[in-house]
Amino acid sequence: MRPRRFRHPWNARPAGVLALVLLIVTLAGCASTPRLAETTQDRLPRQLLLDNVPFHAQRDYQCGPASLAMVLNDGGVDVEVDTLIPQVFLPGRDGSVQPEMLATVRRHGRIPFMIDGHLDALLIELAAGHPVVVMQNLSLPAWPMWHYAVAIGFDLDRNELILHSGEEPRRVESFRRFDATWARSDRWAFVALPPGQLPADVRPHRTMTAISDFERLKGAEAALPAWAALAERFPEHGMAQFGLGNARHTSGDAKGAIAAFERAVSAEPELAVVWLNLGLARRGQGDAAAAREALERAAALPGHWQPHARDALESLP
Amino acid sequence: MMKRICRILSPLMIAALVLGSFSVAAAPIAPSSDLITTQAALNAEHGQADRERIHEILARDEVRDQLVAQGVDLAEVEARVAALSDAEAAQMADQLEQLPAGASAVGALFAVFVILLVTDILGLTNVFPFTR
Numbered sequence: 001m002r003p004r005r006f007r008h009p010w011n012a013r014p015a016g017v018l019a020l021v022l023l024i025v026t027l028a029g030c031a032s033t034p035r036l037a038e039t040t041q042d043r044l045p046r047q048l049l050l051d052n053v054p055f056h057a058q059r060d061y062q063c064g065p066a067s068l069a070m071v072l073n074d075g076g077v078d079v080e081v082d083t084l085i086p087q088v089f090l091p092g093r094d095g096s097v098q099p100e101m102l103a104t105v106r107r108h109g110r111i112p113f114m115i116d117g118h119l120d121a122l123l124i125e126l127a128a129g130h131p132v133v134v135m136q137n138l139s140l141p142a143w144p145m146w147h148y149a150v151a152i153g154f155d156l157d158r159n160e161l162i163l164h165s166g167e168e169p170r171r172v173e174s175f176r177r178f179d180a181t182w183a184r185s186d187r188w189a190f191v192a193l194p195p196g197q198l199p200a201d202v203r204p205h206r207t208m209t210a211i212s213d214f215e216r217l218k219g220a221e222a223a224l225p226a227w228a229a230l231a232e233r234f235p236e237h238g239m240a241q242f243g244l245g246n247a248r249h250t251s252g253d254a255k256g257a258i259a260a261f262e263r264a265v266s267a268e269p270e271l272a273v274v275w276l277n278l279g280l281a282r283r284g285q286g287d288a289a290a291a292r293e294a295l296e297r298a299a300a301l302p303g304h305w306q307p308h309a310r311d312a313l314e315s316l317p
Numbered sequence: 318m319m320k321r322i323c324r325i326l327s328p329l330m331i332a333a334l335v336l337g338s339f340s341v342a343a344a345p346i347a348p349s350s351d352l353i354t355t356q357a358a359l360n361a362e363h364g365q366a367d368r369e370r371i372h373e374i375l376a377r378d379e380v381r382d383q384l385v386a387q388g389v390d391l392a393e394v395e396a397r398v399a400a401l402s403d404a405e406a407a408q409m410a411d412q413l414e415q416l417p418a419g420a421s422a423v424g425a426l427f428a429v430f431v432i433l434l435v436t437d438i439l440g441l442t443n444v445f446p447f448t449r
Contacts, residue, residue, distance in 0.1 A: 061420040087397065092387030095418025099405035100397065107400045135419055138443040140436060143429050145444060148419040168446070177440040185417065205359075212356045213402035239362070243355045250352075273358045280352050304361045308353070 033159055033176040040120040041156070044127050049153035049162060050074075053131045055169035056081050063166060064088050064096025067133050067148040068104055070164055071192045074131055077108045095146060098135065098188060110192040111214045111226060113199045113207065117187030119179060121201055123154055128200035130191040134163075137184035146185070196225035204230070204237050211243065220250035231260065238268030242277070249281055257281050265297075272301035276309050283316065292316055356403075373403040376410035383413050 036044075053074045058066040065084035072079050088096045088104040105112040115121045115132065125132050132151040139145035149165035159175045182189075191199055195214070198207065207230060215223035227244040234240045245260030261278035265271060279295035295316070298309035360370060377398050384394045401409065409416070436442040 064419045067419075086390050086393050090384075090387045090389065090418060093418040093420075095420030097409070097413065097416040097418050099401055099409050099416070101419075103397065103400035103402070103405060107396065135417070136443070137417070139433055140442060143433070144417060146417040146419045173443065174440065177443055180441050181443050208355070209359060209402075212359055213405075216356060216402065217400055239358070242358065246352060246355045273353050273361070277352045305353070 033174070034119045034179045036120055036123070036156075040124065044123055044154075044156060046156045047154070048126055049170075050126065050129060050131055051152075053150065053152045053164065055164045057167045057169075061094045062089060062096075063148045064101055067150050067164075068101065068192075070150045071131050071133055072105070072108050072110060075110055075192055075194055077110060079108055096148070101133070101148070102190065105190075105192045106214050106217050109218065109222065110194055111210055112190045112192050113210050114188075114190045115199060116201065116203075117189070119175060122151060122189055124200045125191050126151060126154060130193065130199065132189050132191055134182055135185040135188040136178075136181040138181050141184060144184070147181075151189075194225075195223055196229050198226075198229050198233060202230070202233060204234055204240060208239060208243055215247065220247040223247055224251055235263075236267045238264040238271045238274055240264075241267065242271070242274045245274075245277065245281075249277075254281055254285055258285070265294075269297075270301060272298045272303055272305040272309065275301070276305050276312065279309070280312060283312070288317055370403075373407045376403075376407045377401070379410040380406050380413075383409065387413075 053070055056066040056069045056073075062081070062085060065081050065088055068084050068088060069079060069081045072084075084104065087107065088100050090096060090100070102112040102114075115125055122132050122134070134149055134151055136147045136149060137144045138147050147166070149163045149171075151161055151163050152170070153162035154160065155162070160172050161175060161178045163171050163173060163178075165171045165173075193199065195211075211223055211226045211230065214226065224244075224247045227240070227247045230240045231237075231244040241260045241264035245257040245264065248254075248260060249257035258278065258281050261274055261281060264274045265278060268274075275294050275298035279291045279293075279298060282294060283291035292313070295309055295313045299306060299313055301309075380401065381394055381398050384397060385391065389397065398406070433442055433444045437445050
């Protein structure tokens, strides 16, 4: 009887070891060093460090405010971590959430631009001199350890990223480890730029939304340089010209607005909303004949703005 | 006496609240005398229905309550809500509890500690500074 009682625990150990090994092998299969596109490699220096980005060590749970202070200070905004804590930290969650990270950047007069979720995009922003705020889950999905850090440099020969992170300035992380932890936030990252500067890789629609959200909070005059930069980068993009025209109009420059709208419709004549605003702006200038011409074009295009255009036409003298 | 005042006041309050919410619902449509805003044009381009727009606008009230409940300083609540874009406000209202909050703290047990130690050594995680 007695030997049998001692045999039971002996059997469990190899099974446990096997399970652990299997688990580790499965997990390890998921992560590998991310490969950069060749076109990206050509655009980047081999090594880079944005050594002007100041470092603020986080205190308990406050990697969000600390990361914001680093990028805002780098962009010339004089703000301290202690000012940012009540603006972005959520005491009930012991942390800061992504929408409020972006919103706080806006409050301080900078525009948050989300970047594409891959390492190429991140390194290209760094090469353009823009430090990048990233969100990582340093732990596993089941026991998350969410963390904000600021990417400030890289070394392509050693496959390493350099970050101001937590309590450690210029922390070096291999691309592989960084990408594994970054992937768990769906590779969330943004740059905070003054109006007038654009990210290195611009997606027109997303950029317009970012500028428009900024404009809603800070007003047309503050957003005007951003619209001007976007319109210059995409001269043939109708909606970019439209945004510039609207910002000019709200800032009191009706003639400049009309010029931007005219440029927009000559690039994309099927944009009803631009014809509509062109007509309204001309009407505001007292040019009824030219207003009618534009409003008729708007009213002829089917869609959301057709009823507005017809109302405006009827209101003409 | 108090009861009578209440009886007169409550229908008035109800009427005021109902009328108040109507003006919110009407707000997103641009006044005809002014230009169409860029934001309205982008929303329309997105194919966003007016109903969604109203939802986003009402979301701000909910976010305000949530921030107060999460212990945000009352003096800061208004400015924090104002800084959110409509889409961000809707996201906060709908899923604040699920949103990851960057805090760099892990609530884990000892068993988890061992697993995380192994994954750290493998370069999959980055919980313990001494594994690098």
